[in-house]
Amino acid sequence: MQAAAVATALGILLWAEAGRSAGDEAREAAAVRALAERLLGPRRAADFAVSVERALAAESGLDTYSLSGGGAARVRVRGSSGVAAAAGLHRYLRDFCGCHVAWSGSQLHLPHPLPAVPEELTEATPHRYRYYQNVCTQSYSFVWWDWARWEQEIDWMALNGINLALAWSGQEAIWQRVYLALGLTQSEVDEYFTGPAFLAWGRMGNLHTWAGPLPRSWHLKQLYLQHRILDRMRSFGMTPVLPAFAGHVPKAVTRVFPHINVTQLGSWGHFNCSYSCSFLLAPEDPMFPLIGSLFLRELTREFGTDHVYGADTFNEMQPPSSEPSYLAAATAAVFEAMIAVDPDAVWLLQGWLFQHQPQFWGPSQVKAVLNAVPRGRLLVLDLFAENQPVYTRTASFQGQPFIWCMLHNFGGNHGLFGALEAVNRGPAAARLFPNSTMVGTGIAPEGISQNEVVYALMAELGWRKEPVPDLEAWVTSFAGRRYGVAHPDAGAAWRLLLRSVYNCSGDACRGHNRSPLVRRPSLQLNTTVWYNRSDVFEAWRLLLKATPTLASSPAFRYDLLDVTRQAVQELVSLYYEEARTAYLHKELATLLRAGGVLAYELLPALDRVLATDSRFLLGSWLEQARAAAASEAEAQLYEQNSRFQLTLWGPEGNILDYANKQLAGLVAQYYSPRWQLFLEALADSLARGVPFQQRLFDKLVFRLEQAFVLSSRRYPTQPQGDTVDLAQKIFLKYFPRKVAGSL
Structure with missing residues (x-):
């Protein structure tokens, strides 16, 4: 019954496999060989023999790849399409060579000679489609890209088996x-x-x-x-x-x-x-x-x-x-x-x-x-299926084919977040749903270049028939590939992250960073999280412990910065809670102390550590916008577009801080002044014995926000300082003071 339902739903969607010729096979194989050269360099790419053979999919009708050879011979990668061959290449690099390809950079230390494939490995996807993008991704992440950046993304798509994309x-x-x-x-x-x-x-x-x-x-x-x-x-x-x-x-x-x-x-x-x-x-x-x-x-x-x-x-x-x-x-x-x-x-x-x-x-x-x-002519994206699937309450979209999608991220926010258990189980459950018309999996974030572990898992699930059996083992291997070496402390850190920030469930799983750090300050900010903050702080400690071995890995340094950023985000929440409680209990000295740490110590320290990586620089973000322009007037328009999106979104703060990001420069010149103004207003309220007026504060803080958007101030586009050194300094200062008490 279920097979019949899928076949009916597909209708004429089989168009994608029709009419392709031997010339297409040759073109697709050439495209994958060119990708291999861009990724590995001509010398190592020559160790792979790539071909595209439609006949590989003859039995299942689904994308299929085959791996063989290696050792003293070239590794043979065959695919039923260019995408399938690229996915096969990626599988070999990942599982046989321990390599890693990601937005933040790639770890591609290939052994010599290349490991042999013990016996021919053939894999067919259980899904006709692996979809990519959200309409919003075009604005939150792609908007200022040039061809060089698009080329990298399409390579990433091919390696991850994406065959349907906006x-x-x-x-x-x-x-x-x-x-x-x-x-x-x-x-x-x-x-x-x-x-x-x-x-x-x-x-x-x-x-x-x-x-x-x-x-x-x-x-x-x-x-x-x-x-x-x-x-x-x-x-x-x-x-x-x-x-x-x-x-x-x-x-x-x-x-x-x-x-x-x-x-x-x-x-x-x-x-x-x-x-x-x-x-x-x-x-x-x-x-x-x-x-x-x-x-x-x-x-x-x-x-x-x-x-x-x-x-x-x-x-x-x-x-x-x-x-x-x-x-x-x-x-x-x-x-x-x-x-x-x-x-x-x-x-x-x-x-x-x-x-x-x-x-x-x-x-x-x-x-x-x-x-x-007509049935089969509408292909529906169940866009937020990892959290609120629609197929379960619409009888599998009334028999129309659908793609089970993971949305995950809203607004391109920074912030460690994920629902890996739900993501892992979701596609298989959708396939087993009575009379399911599921025909694919999808990756549909509003913004990319964050939480790469979530996307690595989702891309892998596009080729798996069953969920990953052991996510702890999977995430430990992920860390080893990402850094190029297995390290016990790094592995333990990732397992802590898996059980905390990456174990979201229920209403909290909206993929949107609501930390007080990136919100307009008020006395009503929500600091509730679904995990134990102590797990984040302990993961932070373990990554710092691993630095003598892993500090030479660019991916490790990126992750150390990201986890440090998350730890500071948690600290901001704790100091905010302390300051708010002090205000409500009319304890001016405690308010001044906690507020002073938050606004004048933590946020400047966060800005400094973010400044050590070009991917966390406001200057880099704005320079992308300016570089897309053909004149200074256009550059100013594009830069203001970018500033508005990051902050007010609309002229009056219409969707305020929706697309928040934690970038060096943005923390110092936008978030910090807001918090300073807020905490000064609370202290003034206590000192004068008058109630804090949120409406008046909102009017005053809007002037600061608007001034940031309309400013033409330039920001550094090159990183400054050392990530490890600054992360250690923040850790040593705050772990004994605030963090140890929460462990």
Whole structure:
């Protein structure tokens, strides 16, 4: 019964394997060989013989790789696709050579000669798809990337077996062509687009205008990037997902077509209608298929197509009607506009709307959407399945195929966090669900380059038929590969992290850092965590103990900094609790002491240790934005986009600190001044015997926050100081004073 359900759900999704030729095999093999050279260098890459052979997947129809050879001979890597061959190469490097590939850097100390594969190892994935990205990732992490950084990411995707991914760069240039062809003026188009750091929400209809306009050079560069991104993805045999028309239009369309039937939706994210309240075209209006087909025709003429398109009509926005007939019509209109241009179109839908507003999306409403598209032509992302799966309450999305996704991170926050047990068990449980229509796994964070252990596990699960049997052993091996040598103290540290910060369950697992450190100060901040802080402090101690052996490992130094950052974050919470209690008990001396440590010792120390690594520098973050510009005026616009996203998000702090990060410079010039002002206000309140007024403080602190965003101050782009030395100094100062009492 279950096999029949999956087969029915797949429908025409088998398009991805159809029509590929021997020429494609040769191209994909060449792409993997080029990846190996970029990763290992030409000399060591020559030790691998890579081929792509579709016949490997003949039996299962699923991506398959085979490993053999080594020792005195070359290692033979065969894959049914370029992605499968790259995944096989990664498997060999990881499991036979003890290597590690990650965003923060790679450990690639290959033995010589290469270890032999005792007997041919053949692995087929249990999933047709391994998906990657969230629409928001494009803004929180990718926004300022050049081709060199995109090339690294696509290599990482291939090595981790990703074969389905968003490719949404350059779409505003296509929309501009469409809008101008429809009669809008250039100024109306410019007014509609958001700035670069907020395009994700413009694309989903949540925002318009804010932090724009987009310069002409932006469109040209993004078109160039998109062509290179698509060419490289396709060279590996990946399926890029292109955007499609979801029904949102600029207000200016009503000037050109005064009788057009549109509905203004409600505001989003605490923005007013100056920047939100998008206009949604009625599904029955004849302009709907016209605009949708104009866009898709122009898009595919420019970029070609792999027949999968993403569109989100009601992302975090309540539809104008809960009537199932309306919801079905709105959904059908989007799909019909796709197939008018591409009869083979498959719609990739983020299932976040069903999770985000469960009170609106009852059984009738969900069913109306899912049944409005032919079975197998809607591919749903169960976006937050590790925490709040939707497939379990929608009868496996009413029989539509779905991908079990791990969202994990919101806003690209720093902060050690994960639900590794839930992630480990989730995909296998979804496959075993009655009449399951699961067809893949997905990695869908809002922001990347954090908590790499979580993504290593999720990528591995895309090729596993069962959960990892022993996560303690797995995480210990992870640490050994990451540092290039197994170390008992490092392994013990990671096991402590596994049972604490990486063992989240229940409502706490939102993947969003709510530490007081990165929140606008108040007396109501929540310091509750789901783990024992003593485990974090002990892991910190053990990593420092391992430094004589591991300090030469770049990955170890990165992790030591990250765990030190987390330990300081925990200390901030403890000193905040002490200061708040002192204020409530009217103990001025204790308030001054605890507050002084928090604002004038801990935060400056955190800023100094963050400054030792370029990946934790505000200057590096802002320089990426400036480097994407073609003029000084554009550089200022892009830098301000980046500053707003990190802090206020909107002009009035509309989504305040959502995308918080702990960066050197940001701690010193944004978080520290806020805490100093807050603690001074509390002390003044006690000294004068008057109540602390949060509203007045919020007005005062907003001036500080706004001043940071509007500032043109430059920050270092090169690291300063030594991570190990500064981490040890913080440890020696605070472990006896505050930490020891919590162990």
